[in-house]
Amino acid sequence: MRVLVLGGDGYLGWPTAMSLSAHGHEVAVADNYLRRQMVTESGSDSLTPILNLPQRARAWQEVSGRTIDVHLIDLRDYELVNGLVREFRPEAVVHYGQIPSAPYSMTDRHHAVFTQLNNIENNLNVIFAIVENDLDCHLIKLGTMGEYGCPNIDIEEGFIEIEHKGRTDTLPFPKMPHSWYHASKVADSTNIHFATRVYGLRATDLNQGVVYGVSTEQTVLDERLLTRFDYDEQFGTALNRFCLQAVIGHPLTVYGTGGQTRGFLNIRDTLACVELAMLNPAEPGEMRVYNQFTESFSIRDLALEVQMAGKELGLDVEIREIDNPRTEAQEHYYNPTHTKLLDLGLQPTLLSEDLVTATLSTLLEYKDRAIYEAIAPRTRWR
Amino acid sequence: MRVLVLGGDGYLGWPTAMSLSAHGHEVAVADNYLRRQMVTESGSDSLTPILNLPQRARAWQEVSGRTIDVHLIDLRDYELVNGLVREFRPEAVVHYGQIPSAPYSMTDRHHAVFTQLNNIENNLNVIFAIVENDLDCHLIKLGTMGEYGCPNIDIEEGFIEIEHKGRTDTLPFPKMPHSWYHASKVADSTNIHFATRVYGLRATDLNQGVVYGVSTEQTVLDERLLTRFDYDEQFGTALNRFCLQAVIGHPLTVYGTGGQTRGFLNIRDTLACVELAMLNPAEPGEMRVYNQFTESFSIRDLALEVQMAGKELGLDVEIREIDNPRTEAQEHYYNPTHTKLLDLGLQPTLLSEDLVTATLSTLLEYKDRAIYEAIAPRTRWR
Numbered sequence: 001m002r003v004l005v006l007g008g009d010g011y012l013g014w015p016t017a018m019s020l021s022a023h024g025h026e027v028a029v030a031d032n033y034l035r036r037q038m039v040t041e042s043g044s045d046s047l048t049p050i051l052n053l054p055q056r057a058r059a060w061q062e063v064s065g066r067t068i069d070v071h072l073i074d075l076r077d078y079e080l081v082n083g084l085v086r087e088f089r090p091e092a093v094v095h096y097g098q099i100p101s102a103p104y105s106m107t108d109r110h111h112a113v114f115t116q117l118n119n120i121e122n123n124l125n126v127i128f129a130i131v132e133n134d135l136d137c138h139l140i141k142l143g144t145m146g147e148y149g150c151p152n153i154d155i156e157e158g159f160i161e162i163e164h165k166g167r168t169d170t171l172p173f174p175k176m177p178h179s180w181y182h183a184s185k186v187a188d189s190t191n192i193h194f195a196t197r198v199y200g201l202r203a204t205d206l207n208q209g210v211v212y213g214v215s216t217e218q219t220v221l222d223e224r225l226l227t228r229f230d231y232d233e234q235f236g237t238a239l240n241r242f243c244l245q246a247v248i249g250h251p252l253t254v255y256g257t258g259g260q261t262r263g264f265l266n267i268r269d270t271l272a273c274v275e276l277a278m279l280n281p282a283e284p285g286e287m288r289v290y291n292q293f294t295e296s297f298s299i300r301d302l303a304l305e306v307q308m309a310g311k312e313l314g315l316d317v318e319i320r321e322i323d324n325p326r327t328e329a330q331e332h333y334y335n336p337t338h339t340k341l342l343d344l345g346l347q348p349t350l351l352s353e354d355l356v357t358a359t360l361s362t363l364l365e366y367k368d369r370a371i372y373e374a375i376a377p378r379t380r381w382r
Numbered sequence: 383m384r385v386l387v388l389g390g391d392g393y394l395g396w397p398t399a400m401s402l403s404a405h406g407h408e409v410a411v412a413d414n415y416l417r418r419q420m421v422t423e424s425g426s427d428s429l430t431p432i433l434n435l436p437q438r439a440r441a442w443q444e445v446s447g448r449t450i451d452v453h454l455i456d457l458r459d460y461e462l463v464n465g466l467v468r469e470f471r472p473e474a475v476v477h478y479g480q481i482p483s484a485p486y487s488m489t490d491r492h493h494a495v496f497t498q499l500n501n502i503e504n505n506l507n508v509i510f511a512i513v514e515n516d517l518d519c520h521l522i523k524l525g526t527m528g529e530y531g532c533p534n535i536d537i538e539e540g541f542i543e544i545e546h547k548g549r550t551d552t553l554p555f556p557k558m559p560h561s562w563y564h565a566s567k568v569a570d571s572t573n574i575h576f577a578t579r580v581y582g583l584r585a586t587d588l589n590q591g592v593v594y595g596v597s598t599e600q601t602v603l604d605e606r607l608l609t610r611f612d613y614d615e616q617f618g619t620a621l622n623r624f625c626l627q628a629v630i631g632h633p634l635t636v637y638g639t640g641g642q643t644r645g646f647l648n649i650r651d652t653l654a655c656v657e658l659a660m661l662n663p664a665e666p667g668e669m670r671v672y673n674q675f676t677e678s679f680s681i682r683d684l685a686l687e688v689q690m691a692g693k694e695l696g697l698d699v700e701i702r703e704i705d706n707p708r709t710e711a712q713e714h715y716y717n718p719t720h721t722k723l724l725d726l727g728l729q730p731t732l733l734s735e736d737l738v739t740a741t742l743s744t745l746l747e748y749k750d751r752a753i754y755e756a757i758a759p760r761t762r763w764r
Contacts, residue, residue: 078491078495109460109506109507109510109514112506112510113460113503113506113507116502116503116506116569116573117499117502117503120498120499120502120569121495121498121499124491124494124495124498124562125491125495128491128494132491151551151553152549152550152551153544153545153546153547153549153550153551153553154546154547154549156546160544160546160556162535162542162544162556163535163545164535164536164538164542165535165536167534167535167536167715168534168535169533169534169535171533171535171556171558172556172557172558173556174542174544174553174554174555174556175554175572176553176554176575176579177572177576179576180506180573180576183569183572183573183576186569186572187498187502187565187568187569187572190557190559190565190568190569191498191562191565193558194559194561194562194565197558197709198709198763198764199764327579327580333549381580382580382581
């Protein structure tokens with residue numbers, strides 16, 4: 001299949017591009033290095049050393065004999081997006097190319113506005129490029145489980161059948177996003193849903209949980225193929241942050257009681273889910289939503305898991321409950337449905353002590369690159 | 383009360399400002415004339431002759447002895463919005479200041495993106511100006527009934543209690559907007575709701591139906607106080623368009639079968655609703671949603687109503703079903719709840735043949751200003 005990966009320089013975008021290429025698909029990637037710039041601005045850096053995108057593509061060609069086309073463009077520039085889509089004529093677009101950080105968006109008004117406008121505009125551009133070029137192309141868009149928030153009922157996959165005053169309809173699942181960033185993804189979902197209804201677009205919205213892990217089948221082939229690994233307060237996510245903290249002797253930063261429960265998945269499963277969605281496309285006019293995670297954990301549980309795995313490696317890991325910088329429920333009901341990707345054949349890589357130990361071992365190789373000051377939370381929700 | 387009316391030069395903003403001023407409130411208005419510019423660009427003009435905003439405010443002072451402060455600013459410019467809010471310290475902000483047209487937003491990618499970015503950014507700016515100046519200020523935001531779309535169940539006022547798999551929660555009512563414009567209002571609602579949860583903002587979202595009418599208690603006092611009246615395909619709305627069409631001998635443009643049913647209200651009721659919301663503010667941290675309309679009609683019914691009223695005035699009114707330029711259900715269930723504003727004391731001005739006849743009579747005075755070519759729909763949803 002001919003597939004365009006947007007945000008192809010990112011933590012997930014680059015491994016996805018390699019994985020799809022390895023499986024015989026014709027892959028092009030687009031990125032504008034915004035993530036690199038934002039992480040640099042926040043005073044941090046990828047723990048893993050990473051090449052630039054053309055270098056990565058060259059290394060991939062050397063290792064695999066396969067080509068990944070590189071396009072360094074800003075997706076807010078419609079002329080460029082439209083030109084790329086018109087030339088490449090993708091059968092699927094995998095859209096990771098957005099600002100992905102809740103704390104970044106909560107910094108101040110400027111960051112809130114920039115996150116929302118960047119994400120909403122670039123998503124509209126992608127929709128219009130597909131529609132205006134009259135392509136039979138499947139849009140696979142990365143959303144987030146954070147769009148739903150933590151309602152007191154089971155979260156369904158995008159839509160819920162509601163019986164009300166004697167009548168019934170299946171409607172979009174209500175959204176209560178956790179941050180300005182998560183709200184931008186809600187806006188994208190609304191827009192994509194509209195585009196399926198009005199233009200007959202094929203779309204799959206992958207409401208992803210928190211991704212963890214440092215390596216995939218392709219990144220381990222050659223150090224030049226490594227993906228980025230963020231651990232700072234803005235772009236690092238829970239389990240990855242804890243793993244890095246463990247290897248450098250930083251206390252694990254549990255926010256509040258750590259009772260916050262979220263869905264998680266291994267980075268290898270992200271790649272598998274995206275390919276499953278691609279190989280089983282939505283129908284024209286169909287908006288599918290998959291809840292893309294494999295297991296739920298509380299933050300407290302994850303900290304304990306990392307502490308135990310650390311012990312195996314002789315690391316003395318301290319857990320510290322710090323004042324929660326976020327406005328969120330710390331103890332709450334959480335039971336989202338996530339069967340649709342399993343139905344398509346997903347074989348989950350579940351979290352285990354071995355898996356955490358392996359991750360810690362990999363991170364230990366790069367621990368001298370860690371920037372200690374980037375770890376403590378500074379961004380507050382109020 | 384000290385109230386800031388954003389979009390104070392508009393069809394509803396200007397009469398609202400006068401009405402609140404007449405009732406003894408201290409009123410400031412802000413506008414950037416974007417609506418005037420967009421209507422001019424679309425080849426149309428307000429049927430009623432209107433002065434510029436400083437002239438209007440001067441005329442109002444002559445007629446009423448009361449002052450309305452005028453600020454000509456673009457709400458996307460945060461420095462200006464923040465400065466105005468910091469100086470004026472409003473107790474309530476009535477936010478009409480957005481691009482209000484579904485067809486405009488459906489013109490092409492540029493118009494879709496401009497509508498969404500303008501509306502979303504200016505709404506975020508208003509939220510941040512209130513929060514950053516630490517004001518105990520009630521945000522009254524104009525939304526639209528078009529955020530909900532036409533689900534097959536009764537539409538509740540913003541929130542719905544859902545019982546699901548043995549558990550219950552009250553959640554935001556699911557949204558299925560009709561256009562890129564309506565989707566921008568959904569994004570605003572999501573953002574305002576988040577701001578109430580995270581910053582303790584007081585907010586009322588008025589999901590308004592289609593407004594009709596040409597005059598209010600204040601506009602009739604002096605011709606210089608007239609509000610604008612749009613009838614073109616982009617900025618005119620159903621009943622107003624039919625009335626203008628009737629007086630100039632244009633067939634009434636019913637889109638498709640005319641079975642589309644929507645909520646409607648008289649412009650005088652808009653003013654009453656906004657003031658009721660203002661005098662009965664939301665609590666800190668509360669997001670209230672009112673469905674702001676008084677009656678539901680199908681487009682077909684409205685055309686017949688105008689035809690009958692026209693007969694009274696000796697007008698021979700033809701009804702013409704034209705190919706529907708929109709993607710929408712033409713026959714559908716529609717029964718939205720709208721009791722909360724009635725509970726606050728709203729006395730509706732219901733549609734009647736007399737009322738339509740009176741509107742037609744007023745429009746007849748200005749019929750020579752009508753631009754015939756601006757009427758037929760050109761914007762298509764697909």
